[in-house]
Amino acid sequence: MNSVLQGRYAVTMDMWPLQSADFNRIHPFYDHLRQGRLTTTKCRDCGRQAFPPRVICPGCLSENLEWVDLPVTGRVLVATEEEVGVPVGFESPLIHALIDLGGQIILFARVKGCSTGELKEGDEVRLVVFPVDPLPVDGRKGETILQERVFFAFEKV
Amino acid sequence: MRNVCVIAGGQSQWGVRRATLRDMFQEAGKACFEDNPAVTNKDIDGLIVGSAYTERCSFQTHLAPLVAEHLGIKPKNLCLRVELLCATGSSGIMLAYAMIKAGEADVVMVIGGEKLYTPQRWEVNYSELASVDHDWDGAMGLGLPPPVFAAVAKQHMKLYGTTEEQLAMVSVKNRRNGLNNPKGQFREEIALETAMSARPIVRPMKLFDCCPVTDGAAAIILAAEDRAKHLTDKPLVYIRGTGQASMHNMSANFSNWTTWESLKVAAQQAYAKARVTPRDIDVAQTHDCFTISEIIEYEDLGFCRKGEGGYFIQEGKSDFGGQVPVNTDGGLLSCGHPFGATGIRQGIEIMRQLRGDAARQVEGARIGLTHNLSGFIAAHTVVIYGRDLE
Ligand SMILES: [Zn+2]
Numbered sequence: 001m002n003s004v005l006q007g008r009y010a011v012t013m014d015m016w017p018l019q020s021a022d023f024n025r026i027h028p029f030y031d032h033l034r035q036g037r038l039t040t041t042k043c044r045d046c047g048r049q050a051f052p053p054r055v056i057c058p059g060c061l062s063e064n065l066e067w068v069d070l071p072v073t074g075r076v077l078v079a080t081e082e083e084v085g086v087p088v089g090f091e092s093p094l095i096h097a098l099i100d101l102g103g104q105i106i107l108f109a110r111v112k113g114c115s116t117g118e119l120k121e122g123d124e125v126r127l128v129v130f131p132v133d134p135l136p137v138d139g140r141k142g143e144t145i146l147q148e149r150v151f152f153a154f155e156k157v
Numbered sequence: 158m159r160n161v162c163v164i165a166g167g168q169s170q171w172g173v174r175r176a177t178l179r180d181m182f183q184e185a186g187k188a189c190f191e192d193n194p195a196v197t198n199k200d201i202d203g204l205i206v207g208s209a210y211t212e213r214c215s216f217q218t219h220l221a222p223l224v225a226e227h228l229g230i231k232p233k234n235l236c237l238r239v240e241l242l243c244a245t246g247s248s249g250i251m252l253a254y255a256m257i258k259a260g261e262a263d264v265v266m267v268i269g270g271e272k273l274y275t276p277q278r279w280e281v282n283y284s285e286l287a288s289v290d291h292d293w294d295g296a297m298g299l300g301l302p303p304p305v306f307a308a309v310a311k312q313h314m315k316l317y318g319t320t321e322e323q324l325a326m327v328s329v330k331n332r333r334n335g336l337n338n339p340k341g342q343f344r345e346e347i348a349l350e351t352a353m354s355a356r357p358i359v360r361p362m363k364l365f366d367c368c369p370v371t372d373g374a375a376a377i378i379l380a381a382e383d384r385a386k387h388l389t390d391k392p393l394v395y396i397r398g399t400g401q402a403s404m405h406n407m408s409a410n411f412s413n414w415t416t417w418e419s420l421k422v423a424a425q426q427a428y429a430k431a432r433v434t435p436r437d438i439d440v441a442q443t444h445d446c447f448t449i450s451e452i453i454e455y456e457d458l459g460f461c462r463k464g465e466g467g468y469f470i471q472e473g474k475s476d477f478g479g480q481v482p483v484n485t486d487g488g489l490l491s492c493g494h495p496f497g498a499t500g501i502r503q504g505i506e507i508m509r510q511l512r513g514d515a516a517r518q519v520e521g522a523r524i525g526l527t528h529n530l531s532g533f534i535a536a537h538t539v540v541i542y543g544r545d546l547e
Pocket of ligand 1: 062
């Protein structure tokens with residue numbers, strides 16, 4: 001439809017992160033997601049665990065980091081249901097919850113697969129990983145390569 | 158260090174505009190110069206332009222020289238753009254203040270604006286995914302996030318007994334005050350029952366608990382005191398102190414959802430620099446992006462004790478005639494919220510209140526405050542203005 005772009009994909013309008021090693025130094029996070037693992041980086045020098053994952057430690061600025069696993073199940077502290085103004089690409093109602101992952105970290109995350117009024121405080125939720133739009137990338141011979149991508153949310157147990 | 162005064166201010170019409178970003182910058186610049194005919198575009202030696210979504214919605218970078226060219230300004234000391242999403246306008250005022258105070262510029266226009274309505278409406282909500290941490294919170298579908306403020310409200314209600322009716326009272330007050338700004342987006346009063354029975358956006362946030370999406374621009378002129386004395390015959394309004402703080406960005410690092418620690422830090426810095434206390438504030442424009450925000454701001458700005466924000470609105474303490482009238486021109490809930498312009502609109506209203514020529518005047522106001530929050534409640538910006546230096 002767009003005559004100038006001739007159907008080309010403008011990544012600047014892309015809501016998903018760039019995930020491959022070509023574009024992102026924390027690409028292992030997404031590899032781990034494909035294995036059903038929710039991970040982040042921890043500093044081998046000062047012990048600080050940060051989220052989201054980093055390339056330097058926000059405590060001591062060390063680059064000596066390792067990947068560690070976070071719990072993949074958690075408990076709902078607060079749930080919200082967005083009924084109006086949901087961004088394109090998301091279901092309505094769009095449900096979010098403040099989720100306590102085993103006392104290690106609290107995430108405000110999307111909860112998929114619940115109908116209105118279904119998700120309650122105290123409910124248990126678990127990690128769910130799903131494919132998202134692949135990323136078109138220029139190949140060496142001018143061809144377009146589609147890089148697969150994933151993202152995560154939670155679902156009621 | 159030099160003293161810095163605010164000598165003029167004006168805004169474009171705000172709302173769903175049939176105009177481009179540059180159209181509205183021209184309207185705001187003209188309105189600003191018309192507020193004080195003693196200052197002209199030839200007097201401006203510095204220009205600071207604020208816009209958060211200029212690349213996103215107008216596909217335009219390098220905005221400051223473009224705006225200078227359209228307003229006939231030829232800045233020689235500074236010409237640049239600032240961005241801090243919802244606090245962009247106040248950030249521009251802070252920067253202009255510091256540059257003038259340090260002697261690096263004499264007369265600076267700060268102009269901010271946003272064109273948010275794109276021809277297809279889906280893009281408006283979609284664009285907002287750039288507002289929070291794009292790779293983490295944005296990918297969870299959080300834009301300029303009503304869900305975040307709904308989660309804040311639920312926790313505040315549980316902890317402190319704040320009620321939906323108290324939330325609605327904020328929108329009723331600010332809609333009434335919106336009659337004081339002829340260029341605001343909404344100029345209709347609403348009844349408490351209307352606010353209480355409105356359709357839910359994210360419960361407990363209903364339609365009137367949320368500020369709208371807005372196109373618009375606003376401009377203000379700051380000058381060194383010695384120049385200001387020659388450039389205005391109105392009472393001088395000084396900037397007394399500023400503070401800006403951030404302690405997290407992504408949701409996972411937001412340690413306290415109901416006490417906004419970085420707001421308390423920014424406010425303490427601004428109060429200390431201005432040598433005033435919360436009790437000294439005669440009039441305030443705070444960031445009422447959602448009704449719950451204004452209630453928490455009463456508390457964390459120190460207008461009342463923690464947890465008593467709901468009673469503060471219920472007892473009329475933030476209304477005209479109360480302890481500290483808040484959002485006297487209608488705030489974001491009435492005027493709308495073009496990110497780059499909001500802090501400037503707040504500054505203009507405080508300037509008018511302290512000059513004594515506001516549309517609806519807080520009698521005898523001599524000290525005023527503006528506050529913005531931005532992003533995932535991730536940064537707070539406070540500016541204190543005064544008729545006096547001590
Ligand atoms: Zn470290």
